[in-house]
Amino acid sequence: MDELKRVDTYSLILGSVLLACVLVAGETSRLEIVDSRRAKSGSIVLLVGPSDGGKTAIFSSLVYNHAPPTHTSLQQNVAFFRSPSPFHRKPLQVVDIPGHPRIRGQFTDFFQENGKSKNIGGVKAVIFVCDAAALTRNASTVAEHLHLVMHAISNLPPSATPPPLLVFANKADVLTSASKSKTPNTALAVTRTTTILERELEKRRLNSIKSNTAVLGELGDEGGEDDTVGGLDVTEGDAFTFDKWDGGVVTIRSGWVDIQRPRKAHGGHDTASEDDEPKEKDTVVDPTVPKKDGLAELVDWIATLR
């Protein structure tokens, strides 16, 4: 009888301990991302940029080593990426943030110090991905997005070291170049992206200086907190360039994602839409050209991070 009772008590204690454990585990797993950010401070690499730039494709190539077709993202993708650098013993956490204007603001969660996520400093680097081939057409929207990102970086509290920013001109392989060579023209992509974005950002910088005179207040904005998007200050008094940006270090690289090309249609049906992103032209890479890794520059850059 005593024996039985003891067993009962033991199992009761064991059960309650287990229950407590489970409850705690459930709670923590719900806070997954938020918590992991805090725990792994300084290991997040953010992928930001406008829609159709190829963020998800880059994400997938980094993490899965291949790029399936993608469409506009509805939510963040988070995964681990083992950087080739010996300095990174722990894998980096790559976060792919949707670029649709309505939800692109999610990236600010990684910079803001609000109640739930005190993860300033959790961001190791920011990669701004844009479509080098389409940049001439949507320069102002791309610049607007980049401006927001730079604003967020430069508005970090002084205690936090601003994460380095990489502007990655994606889709260099479809960039039409004068030399008509089949090899992707990354140099052209870099210069073109730099000029276009610097020009657009300069315009925005001048605007923000001018409009400081009369800014409309916002509703419920009693504190009179200045809410203009700034953060484009340069060290010297002249035009904006990435080199002179006060907020941090900007690097510009270019590359492409080795997307799956449509296979030769065999048999009855073709498995189409293998392509990852919109392309104006389907430049099929010449098989004779030695295959280069389009993301090599990006991975190299990540490897240089400390």
Place this chain on the structure above:
Amino acid sequence: MLDNCTISHKGGLVLWSRSFTPTAATLSRSNASPVNNLIREALIEGRSSEDRYEKDGYAVRWTLANDLELIFVVAYQRILQLSYVEDLLTAIKTLFIKLYAPFLTKFVASLHAQANAAPTEVADASPSWDFASAFKDWDKVFDKVLRELEQKANQERRLRTRQLTGSTALGASMSGNESFNEEHPERGSGATTPAKDATSPLDGQEIAKNIAHLKTRMKGRNSTSGKKGKGGGAGSGSDSDVSKRQSSLRGAKSKRTWGDVVPTEDDMSALDFSTDKPSDLPSAGVLDTLVDEKSRGVKKDGVYEIRDWEFSKQASREVDEDLDDFISKTLRETSLNSTGPTTSSEAQPGYISSLFSKLTGLAGSTRPLTQQDLGPVLAGMKEHLMKKNVARDIAERVCDGVGKSLEGKKVGGLRSIRGEVHAALEDAITRILTPKTSTDILHAIRQKKLTTMTTTRAGGESKMEPYSITFVGVNGVGKSTNLSKVAFWLLQNDFRVLIAACDTFRSGAVEQLRVHVRNLGMLVNKETVEDDKGKKIDLYEKGYGKDAAGIAKDAIAYAKEEGFDVVLIDTAGRMQDNEPLMRALAKLVALNQPDKIVFVGEALVGNEAVDQLTKFDRALKDFSKGEGKSGRGIDGMLVTKWDTVDDKVGAALSMTFVTGQPILFVGCGQTYTDLRQLRVSNVVQALLSD
């Protein structure tokens, strides 16, 4: 007939996709693919409650699997009326999840990587994510599902036309068939199945057979129709030769050959599920053949769990047969369950957490949300939104969208359903209110100044195009008053502003503006000295009873001549139902192509907001269409009388939801300085506060 079918993850990775025509294939690769449009406009902007989305001649239908974060999308030409799309979606959703559940769970988990599990996961997960190889069997499965559903649909359609033409002579039914073919010319050429067209050529013999078959069906309907039983339905003498023929065919048939040959009578009858309608349920005998007791799932706690698909069987020919059974079973289930909620799709995936879920189940947590759970909470939320002056159908659609995005999602821990819904609703409202285009008008004005300056510099002229903003709206909402506030704000930013008085109808309208211009002019002059360019603000008016479009045109030309930066065009208020007046407004828009068309609406408006905005938007778009020019819609909103509504700011949500355009300004008082920009978080807070 289908154009594209895509299975993808919410994060943007496409797991599997198939296009059926070359055009659809190229389109699906482009930025403007139906799937992309759907996600951008329907899902991200939170309008997923409409079960059908149409764009560019495509109709798109979709379904979500929230627990695995998957999206299933089918796109087809809008003119086609495909009755089976709904069934197809349900079928592929169920099948896909059942077939690949372990892979998908792992895949989704890998996209929500957590720090504590990091190093090992990276190591062992990376090599196996080749979707093409992972889903290589899915092509076959999909083909089969599609073909079965198509044939079923064809059968039904044929039956319907037959019944229409009646049970008369053969000639009549033949002509009926012909007319049917004429009505649906795309049916024959459509060739949905990549392999071969499923519809059979209708020769005389075939028709005769069909009619005989139809007779059997008509007779057998009331009694036990033994369509699926052996040799049933061969009751009447006149059909005996047909049934003999059928049985001989059955004997000669070695295996199922889907779509490769013309389907026989036998196939068709076997695939005809049209009697499974609730009106005439199949008898017990037929039902027995429908359920294979061996592979039946287990019923547990009132939830029917489908047996897990066994992967070990997946190589040989026999597997094909099993797969067939599996597919047809699922199809039957979907058609049987189409009247009620599909319990089968709610089966819980039995992965590691089964133990955990049982344990935490004691604390009442970690289970997928069902419609029943969400219903009352969502209804409460809807009521709440309506109390905040959100238009009724908008509140309904927002809540439906939230419900759809939560259904099947697992709530863990101690979080209540209400909390979950609250968070999702907050998310949805924020998404709706967040502008998708730039609302920085000052930047846009400077941009236009710069670009037109540089282009004209080459021509030697230094005159730039003014930036024009047109204010439209119903009567008495405060167009003129808020126009003057905007003018004041622009003046503060050192722009030269011209106001065009295009309200040539209401007496006193021009005088009202004149007073504003005088006041503003004095205010500006007090601060800054009048520069050499002349007046900083001026009124352009031509009196009453004139054509507003003409006045606006003249005003813009005048502004260009005099070097004004911005032209603000005031229009007469009009009811959205008054077509002649709406046409006049559209003419003004078409003639002048203003840079921004701002709709002015009251914050007081309730259900009317939807009607006003949709009709203004539609009328402007329809009537301002010109040769080669697409119509202009509303570009943004100005919400007035904000100070009168306290926290009942539902109109803001209604307005942004209807147009998808941002609220540019908010008018909140009597003075020139009472113009604000909207802060989204503020409105969200006001809407959700009790």
